[in-house]
Amino acid sequence: xxxxxxxxxxTAFSVQNLLMVIGGCLIGTFIGMxxxxxxxxxxxxxxxVAISLGDPSAALILLAGVYYxxxxxxxxxxxxxxxxxVAGTVATSFDGYPMARDxxxxxxxxxxxxxxxxxxxxxxxxxxxxxxxxxxxxxxFHSAEYFALMVVGLSAIAAFAGTGxxxxxxxxxLLGLIMATVGEGALFNMPRFTMGLMDLQSGFAFITLAMAMxxxxxxxYLVMDPARSKSGQSGDIKDLRITRDEAKSIAPVIxxxxxxxxxxxxxxxxxxxxxxFLGYAVERNIAPEKEKQEFGKGSIKGLAAxxxxxxxxxxxxxxxxxxxxxxxSGTTAILLGALIALNVTPxxxxxxxxxxxxxxxxxxxxxxxxxxxILNLPLIPYIAKILAVPRNFLIPFILFFTLMGAYIGxxxxxxxxxLVGFGVCATVLRFADYPLAPLLIGFILGGMLxxxxxxxxxxxxxxxxxxxxxxxxxxxxxAALLVILPSYRARRARARAEGVADGD
Amino acid sequence: xxxxxxxxxxxxxxxxxxxxxxxxxxxxxxxxxxxxNPIWPSTFPKVLSIIGILVGLxxxxxxxxxxxxxxQDPSVTVYRQLKEFKLGQAGLLLGLMVAYALLLRPAxxxxxxxxxxxxxxxxxxxxxxxxxxxxxxxxTGIVWYLVQVVLGIxxxxxxxxxxx
Numbered sequence: 020x021x022x023x024x025x026x027x028x029x030t031a032f033s034v035q036n037l038l039m040v041i042g043g044c045l046i047g048t049f050i051g052m053x054x055x056x057x058x059x060x061x062x063x064x065x066x067x068v069a070i071s072l073g074d075p076s077a078a079l080i081l082l083a084g085v086y087y088x089x090x091x092x093x094x095x096x097x098x099x100x101x102x103x104x105v106a107g108t109v110a111t112s113f114d115g116y117p118m119a120r121d122x123x124x125x126x127x128x129x130x131x132x133x134x135x136x137x138x139x140x141x142x143x144x145x146x147x148x149x150x151x152x153x154x155x156x157x158x159x160f161h162s163a164e165y166f167a168l169m170v171v172g173l174s175a176i177a178a179f180a181g182t183g184x185x186x187x188x189x190x191x192x193l194l195g196l197i198m199a200t201v202g203e204g205a206l207f208n209m210p211r212f213t214m215g216l217m218d219l220q221s222g223f224a225f226i227t228l229a230m231a232m233x234x235x236x237x238x239x240y241l242v243m244d245p246a247r248s249k250s251g252q253s254g255d256i257k258d259l260r261i262t263r264d265e266a267k268s269i270a271p272v273i274x275x276x277x278x279x280x281x282x283x284x285x286x287x288x289x290x291x292x293x294x295x296f297l298g299y300a301v302e303r304n305i306a307p308e309k310e311k312q313e314f315g316k317g318s319i320k321g322l323a324a325x326x327x328x329x330x331x332x333x334x335x336x337x338x339x340x341x342x343x344x345x346x347x348s349g350t351t352a353i354l355l356g357a358l359i360a361l362n363v364t365p366x367x368x369x370x371x372x373x374x375x376x377x378x379x380x381x382x383x384x385x386x387x388x389x390x391x392x393i394l395n396l397p398l399i400p401y402i403a404k405i406l407a408v409p410r411n412f413l414i415p416f417i418l419f420f421t422l423m424g425a426y427i428g429x430x431x432x433x434x435x436x437x438l439v440g441f442g443v444c445a446t447v448l449r450f451a452d453y454p455l456a457p458l459l460i461g462f463i464l465g466g467m468l469x470x471x472x473x474x475x476x477x478x479x480x481x482x483x484x485x486x487x488x489x490x491x492x493x494x495x496x497x498a499a500l501l502v503i504l505p506s507y508r509a510r511r512a513r514a515r516a517e518g519v520a521d522g523d
Numbered sequence: 524x525x526x527x528x529x530x531x532x533x534x535x536x537x538x539x540x541x542x543x544x545x546x547x548x549x550x551x552x553x554x555x556x557x558x559x560n561p562i563w564p565s566t567f568p569k570v571l572s573i574i575g576i577l578v579g580l581x582x583x584x585x586x587x588x589x590x591x592x593x594x595q596d597p598s599v600t601v602y603r604q605l606k607e608f609k610l611g612q613a614g615l616l617l618g619l620m621v622a623y624a625l626l627l628r629p630a631x632x633x634x635x636x637x638x639x640x641x642x643x644x645x646x647x648x649x650x651x652x653x654x655x656x657x658x659x660x661x662x663t664g665i666v667w668y669l670v671q672v673v674l675g676i677x678x679x680x681x682x683x684x685x686x687x
Contacts, residue, residue, distance in 0.1 A: 071675070071676065183587060183588060185587060186578055186581045186582050186586075186587045187527065187582065189574075190531070190534055190575070190578050190579065190582060193538070193571060193574060193575045193578060194534065194537075194575075197537075197538075197541055197568065197571055197572075197575065200567065200568050200571070207564040209552075209564055211549065211564055211565075211568070212541070212544060212568075239613050239616075239617075242609060242612050242613045242616060242647070243608040243609050243612070243613050244604075244607075244608060244609075245609070409649070410647065411644045411647040411649035412644055412649070412655075412658060414616075414643070414647060415616075415639065415643025415644050415647070416640065416662065418616060418620060418639075418643065419636065419639060419640060419662075422620060422623060422624070422639075423666065423670070426627070427670055427676050427678075430676065430677075432624050432625070432628055435620070435623070435624030435627070436621065436624050436625075438620075438624075439617055439620045439621055442617075443617065447530065450526060450605075451525075451526040451527040451529075451530045452527060453527065453530065469567045472562075472567060473566075473567070476562040476566070477560070477561060477562055479561075480561045481561050509588065510588075513588065
């Protein structure tokens with residue numbers, strides 16, 4: 020492990036990669052601050068740039084930097100304007116915005132930055148401990164177990180979608196999976212489901228789909244619902260210092276939430292949003308009665324808790340990505356897509372085959388957190404000026420960047436028409452409350468899922484691998500339980516509420 | 524019927540069509556030696572189509588009950604929201620994006636992009652023409668430089684009839 024850390028240090032501290040982290044964090048903070056644009060859109064827009072860098076470590080470092088920056092930027096707009104750009108920072112606005120209204124915007128931003136820094140750093144340490152352990156277990160896996168593991172991951176994402184949403188989330192995952200079967204697969208050498216169109220021969224492009232699922236609907240929502248894009252002057256941001264007493268009171272909160280957030284982030288499908296809300300709720304419940312009254316009115320603990328938890332969870336979500344190659348969230352799915360485009364397959368072999376990538380990413384997490392704390396925080400009063408850019412200028416630019424991203428990824432104008440078409444479909448799906456992240460995750464995992472399934476079918480000459488390998492069977496049962504349990508429990512709860520006996 | 528179930532119906536249709544292709548038409552051209560394989564190109568799609576049709580039926584028939592009352596469900600309230608939404612502007616911008624896609628090559632990057640950014644702001648109600656043109660021109664120049672020179676991806680700057 021020590022050797023790995025040294026390789027990582029060497030890679031991450033090259034001039035180019037340091038510039039990538041700093042640049043990524045700044046770009047992420049800039050765009051993440053714009054209300055209504057989440058990290059997924061920003062990363063989708065940055066992918067073509069990252070891919071054309073050609074160096075996988077640099078690309079992943081850049082994208083990870085953008086990711087942290089975007090989350091930090093999202094917290095900033097939550098605090099200053101009460102306009103969270105990301106679901107993960109909604110809980111931040113509960114106490115951050117009241118503080119800003121009281122003229123304590125500078126203090127709120129400092130607390131948010133320190134909390135994010137600690138959450139991210141503790142997360143990175145835990146990642147260093149757990150990722151190698153998990154990936155040494157994962158090395159024992161065969162393609163049959165991989166297949167089953169991916170099914171578990173996809174089911175978990177659906178199961179965490181919330182009550183009444185499981186069927187929709189599964190539907191979206193399946194839609195992503197069938198979209199992945201379009202085109203010429205590696206295994207069979209024959210085009211499938213192309214409907215005779217040459218343009219579909221190589222399948223749908225992942226960047227186009229990522230833009231269409233996230234960036235375009237968000238931009239269209241901004242157009243349709245002007246109330247969403249609150250742009251405006253934030254008040255003066257001054258006095259970034261916090262007192263020693265304040266530091267002392269938030270320290271235990273930060274410690275607890277770093278751990279809790281990280282482990283929630285590791286679960287596929289849970290992620291930063293759940294971690295931040297849960298962190299807020301837990302801290303409110305265990306706070307002394309006097310401080311409990313403060314929550315929601317500008318409590319520093321109520322601000323530190325969700326900020327720490329969401330950053331720790333973001334780091335945690337890298338664990339399944341780097342060790343198993345299975346993304347647990349939309350953002351890590353996009354990162355996985357970028358890695359595949361760069362010919363790197365994340366998974367347990369990553370640590371052995373490309374240790375410099377694995378460790379450089381982890382080391383760059385520390386650097387990224389440090390950059391956010393010492394570079395972005397003092398710059399915030401200036402960066403916040405972007406909040407005053409009028410939406411009439413902003414929205415055409417966002418649309419233009421999505422177009423450019425799809426175009427330079429493929430160098431093909433048909434791709435732009437596909438982008439608009441999918442974007443409209445995605446917006447309609449969002450109207451109807453269908454979750455879009457599972458679609459993209461399904462699309463990205465689809466190819467690998469089918470490859471592993473086919474390989475096990477060939478090895479066992481049929482579907483015998485399911486019952487001949489106990490671990491595969493066990494994992495598939497877990498997957499089935501994950502899908503069935505939430506609706507079964509909801510049904511029982513309803514039956515009990517209606518006064519019907521438990522017997523059904 | 525709420526929007527989500529209508530969409531469920533459309534998705535169900537997609538899966539039926541996909542399943543039809545997987546079960547009945549795809550294997551027609553399969554080479555004899557491949558038919559001995561335990562796995563065919565259509566195997567995985569067949570599995571997906573069955574699960575897809577089942578889940579589609581669950582959504583269309585409303586078998587999975589949401590935990591909140593139906594009239595608070597986003598897919599029901601969306602009808603009310605849609606009336607307040609500025610659908611016209613969104614439609615115009617989408618049309619503009621399609622036009623950009625079709626014109627990017629014939630008109631060249633610079634003309635198409637400046638036009639897109641200026642008309643886009645105009646659709647949203649901006650009327651400071653000089654600012655708009657200056658901003659669009661600057662941005663176009665910077666992006667062209669970054670893509671062409673820094674990233675090294677060819678973008679034709681001028682209209683097709685002017686060469687290059």
